[in-house]
Amino acid sequence: MSTTPRRRGRRTLRSAATLTAVVVSMSSLAACGSGGSSDSAGSGPVTITFWGWAKGTQDVVNAFNASHPDVHVDYQQIPSGIAGGYAKLSDAAKAGNAPDVFNVEYAALPDFVSQGAVQDITKLVTPDLKAKYLPQVFQLTTLGQRNWGLPLDAAPQALFYRKDLFDKAGITAPPKTWDEYRADAEKLRNAIPDTRIGTFFPDDPSPLEAMSWQAGAHWFTGVGDTWSVDIGGAETKRVTDYWQQLISDDLVRVQPSFSQQWTASLQKGETAAYLGAAWGGGVLKSTLAGTPDAAGKWAVAPIPTWDAQPASGMLGGTTFAVSKNSKKAKAAVEFATWATTTPEGIKARIASGVSSVFPAAQDLVPGAKAAFNTDFYGGQDIYSVFIDAAKSIKSDWQWGPAMSVTNSAMADVFGKLGQGGTVQQGIDAAQQGTVAAMKNRGLKVAAQ
Known part of the structure; x- marks a missing residue:
């Protein structure tokens, strides 16, 4: 990658209006309507079904049901998206028995839209509601100037690191x-031979995607009625070359994400840092909860950038989407709105003090910050890091409509690192597989 990124990102925003033709035309969403008018009006409360997997979700549902006599949420916990939840949701949508509302990550939302599994809720999203969310995040729920979900959280990148290990290595x-x-x-490897600064997760391409986003890449861009697909562009190549060199030089570990191997390396001090996102504050705290003396050793810093100027992509993040077959879209959006924009909704999610969710609704950030116990981080105000990082999220990223294929192609190759496979080969496989899948779905594609 050159040191001067291509300045084509704003085209993504300007061309957003065209994406209805690009994504929606190949699905039967027109028959789904925009919800709201078909909610039943019986003598009792409207009951809606909801599928999700995030920690604290049952508490959110309980709090909503206790305070909303006219709408009752029937919650079913399913595996996380990549652990089988998305397959379950997709199968349910095809069979016509999907829940009224479900959680889906930003990266997977366009895929569900292209499958015709998600309902257009534009008429139920008022300007006042839209204004509550961080613009860079709400943009990710919008295709063709239509709204397909409500954002729960933002996931700006951050660096979590062991202060004592950095000190030992002379890192000030x-x-x-x-x-x-x-x-x-x-420095870390030289000072502490068994310790590495971080980890490359072969089973999870999302960190590499976030770093490509941060570097200024644009994997998917809607132009007219055509998708431009440029997964292997110069900005991404800069990222892949960098990480390949770290791996080849044995400066980082290659371990499955959140695996026993990874956890053990953190517990033993063999991994000194973690490149994560805002939600990682709670995950790391929970992962090391039973580790003696772990509390107080960890700190949070902005993620490194190429030029020392603040910049972030997003690593994960979740939305609430209404299924195509739901006849109770108005009630579903009422629940999703309460869960994502009210102090009561966020308080219920983080009542345990473990979750470090960073709300997409910015007015709720102070409450989330107050609810998170920072003793594990030595009392550091870690939310100040997340707040600054959220401001630096680049606003010109677009997820593609076949990310399940994109991710699978990368993970298949990443799983062979050290056995002849390279990071760049994973990117090349993703480009080829994604273009083929999109064409197979009847989408117009211009591959770079």
């Missing part, structure tokens, strides 16, 4: 640039 401050990150990786 967390790295601000990717060059400094590599230099610190060398």
Whole structure:
């Protein structure tokens, strides 16, 4: 990648209105309507079904049901999306028995829209409601100037690191640039031979996607009625070359995400940092809850950038979407609105003090910050890091309509790292597989 990124990102925003033709035309969403008018009006409460998997969701449902006599939510916990939840949802949509509302990550939402599994809720999203959400995040729920979901959280990137291990290696401050990150990786390995600065997750392409986003890549762009697909562009190549070198030089570990291997390496001090997102604050705290003396050793810093200027992609994040067959869209959106924009909804989700959710509705951030116990981070105000990172999320990223194929192609190759496979080969496989899948779905594609 050159040091001067291509400045074509704003085209994504300008061309957003065209994406209805690109994504929606190949589905039968027109028959789904925009919801609201078909909610039943019986003598008792309207009952809606909801599928999700995030921690704290049952508490959210309980709190909603206790305070809303006219709508009752029947919740079913399913596996996380990549662990089988998306397959279950897709099968249910095809069979016509999907829940009224379900959780889906930003990256997977266009895929569900293209399948015709999600209902257009534009008429139920008022300007006042839209204004509550961080614009860069709400944009990810919008295709063709139509709304397909409500954002729960933002997931700006962050660096979690062990202060004591950095000190031992003579690292006086967390790295601000990717060059400094590599230099610190060398210092750590030299000072503590069994310790590495971080991990490349072969089973989860999302960190690489977030870093490509941060670097200025544009994997998918809607132009007219055509998708431009450029997964292997120069910005991404800069990222893949960088991580391939870290792996080849044995400066980072290659371990499955959130696996026993990864957890054990954190517990033993063999991994000194974690490139995650805002939600990672709670995940790391929970993962190491039973580790002696872990509390107080960890800190949070902005993620390194190429030029030391603040910049972030998003690593994960979740929406509430209404299924195509739901006849209770108005009630479903009422529940989703309450869960994502009210202090009561966020308070119920983080009541345990473990979740570090960063609400997409910005007025709720102070409440989330107050509810999260930061003793594990030595009392550090970690939400101040997340707040600044959220402001730096690049606003010109678009997810594609076949991300399940994109991710599978990458993970298949990443799983062979060290056995002849390379990070760049994973990107190349994703480009080829994604273009083929999109064409097979009847979408117009211009591959770069």
